[in-house]
Amino acid sequence: MEDVQPSAGPGDVVAADLERAIHEHRLPPGTKLGEDEIGEVYSVSRTIVRAALQSLAHRRLVELKRNRGAFVAQPTARDAREVFEARALLEPRTARSAAERITDKDLIALQAHIDAEHAALRAGDSGRALYLSGQFHIEIARIADQTTIEAYIRELVSRSSLIIALYWHRRAALCESHAHHALISAFAARDGARAEDLMKSHLLDLVTSLDLRNVVSMPSSLREALAR
Amino acid sequence: MEDVQPSAGPGDVVAADLERAIHEHRLPPGTKLGEDEIGEVYSVSRTIVRAALQSLAHRRLVELKRNRGAFVAQPTARDAREVFEARALLEPRTARSAAERITDKDLIALQAHIDAEHAALRAGDSGRALYLSGQFHIEIARIADQTTIEAYIRELVSRSSLIIALYWHRRAALCESHAHHALISAFAARDGARAEDLMKSHLLDLVTSLDLRNVVSMPSSLREALAR
DNA sequence: GTCGGCATGATCGTATACAATAATGTTGCG
DNA sequence: CGCAACATTATTGTATACGATCATGCCGAC
DSSP, X not given: OXXXXXXXXXXXXXXXXXXXXXXXXXXXXXXEEOHHHHHHHHTOOHHHHHHHHHHHHHTTSEEEETTTEEEEOOOOHHHHHHHHHHHHHHHHHHHHHHHHHOOHHXXXXXXXXXXXXXXXXXXXXXXXXXXXXXXXXXXXXXHTTOHXXXXXXXXXXXXXXXXXXXXBOOOOOHHHHHHHHHHHHHHHXXXXXXXXXXXXXXXXXXXXXXXXXXXXXXXTXXXXXXXX | OOOOOTTOOHHHHHHHHHHHHHHTTSSOTTOEEOHHHHHHHHTOOHHHHHHHHHHXXXXXXXXXXXXXXXXXXXXXXXXXXXXXXXXXXXXXXXHHXXXXXXXXXXXXXHHHHHHHHXXXXXXXXXXXXXXXXXXXXXXXXXXXXXXXXXXXXXXXXXXXXXXXXXXXXXXXXXXXXXXXXXXXXXXXXXXXXXXXXXXXXXXXXHHHTBOOSSOOOOTTHHHXXXXX
C-alpha cells in the first residue's frame, strides 16, 4: 500500500514490518525479539536485524537491554501520562493548522481513512482498526505540512498503541470513530478553532479511558518485576 | 562532567562525543563523517561507528546517504521553520510546568548554568557558550519532569544548533543570556504564566534573528547542489 | 531437603572479511 | 584538445566468526 523511501535498505523494511506488527498488537508488550529468530523470518543477517531493532528502540517501541536482548516496550503508567501530555501539546495546534490548509483531496483521503477504519472494525480486525485510527492522527500532521511534528506524532501514536494494549479497559471503541468524524466536519468547514478544541477533547477522552492506577498486568510482567 | 547511563555501550560514547562536537560547531554542517576515520579516532571498529551514526541520523543530526556515507546535517530553511514551530508548541508550556515544580536546588543549578555560559562567552569559547545555552532549555524540560518532551526538546535544540550555524547572521549573542536571566527570575517567583510568556518570546526572538530567505552558504553546498 | 557454587548452553557484543557500489584517474579515440 | 569509456581505488553494505555475558541446570555440601 505505502511504499518505503527509494533508498531504503533491508533494515528499514524489517523495522517497518515489526513496527506494524507491534502497532497491531500481534507482538504484545514484553515480547522478546531474538535477533536470530527475526533474522530467520526475514532471511537477513543479524547485522540487519540489529539496525532495525536499534531504530525501533530509538522510537521507544522496543527496549534494548544490554546482554539480554530486545523486548517490545512496556510503557509505565508514567510513560503513558507523558505521552498524552506531549500529544496534548502538539496535536490540537497541529489540527488547527491542518484545518486552515486542508485541500478537498485531503478531505477525501481522510474520509476514506475513516471508512477503512469502520470496515476493519466491522470485520472484527480490531488490530487493523487501531492501526488505521493512529494513521488518522498522523495524516492530520501531514496535512498541516509539518514533517518534524509529524515525526513526533508518529512516534507518540505508536507508543499510544502500546499504552492501549496495557492500560485500555473500557472496550468502547466507537467513541473513537465518532470523534474522528467530528474532526472531519470541522476540517471540511475549515474551522481551525473548532478542530483544535475537538482534538483537545478527543485526546482527553482517550487518556481518561485508560486505567493508569494499577501496575502492568501483562503475562511476562512478574518476571520483569524481579529481574530489575 | 555528566556520566552516561550505567549500561551504555561504546557506541553511545562515540555518539555523545560526536553530538557535542556538532553542537559546538567543531563539525560544521556538511562535513563528511567517514566510518574508518571516526573509528580510528576512537579506536573502535566500524560496527560501533555505524551504530553511533545511525543514532545521530535518527536525531536528524547527521544525514545518511546510501553508499555515500554520513554527513553532518544541513537543515533547510524549511526545516528551520519547522524546528522552531515545534519548539514553540513544546517549550512555553513546559516552562510553565517547570516554574510550578521547580525546587531551590534546581534554581541554583540553573543559575550555575548561566554563569558557566557567561564564563565561556568571556573566554571567547562561543562554541561552548552555544552548547550551554542549549543545555539550559533541556534543563527546564528536566525540571518539568517530562522525559518524553525532554527528549524531543533535546533533539530540537541540537538541530537548532545546526540551524544557527547555517542561518545566524546577527551576531548579538548577549540577548540570549538576558532572556535566560529573565526566565530564571520567573522561575524563582514560581510564576508559571510569566515563564510561559518569556519562553514564547525568547523563541520568537531566536527565530527572527535568523535569515531564512536565501539558500545555504556553507562550503560543501555547491557540490551538494548538483549531486542531487 | 535446601542452598550455594559450578558447569553448560544460549544469546548478545564486537571485530573482521568479503562483496557491492560509487568516485576518481587514465587512456584512447574523435 | 576535449570527451567518453574503462580501469582503479576508496568507501560503504552485509555476512559471518569469535569472544563475552548472562541464564539455566546440575551437583555436592551443609
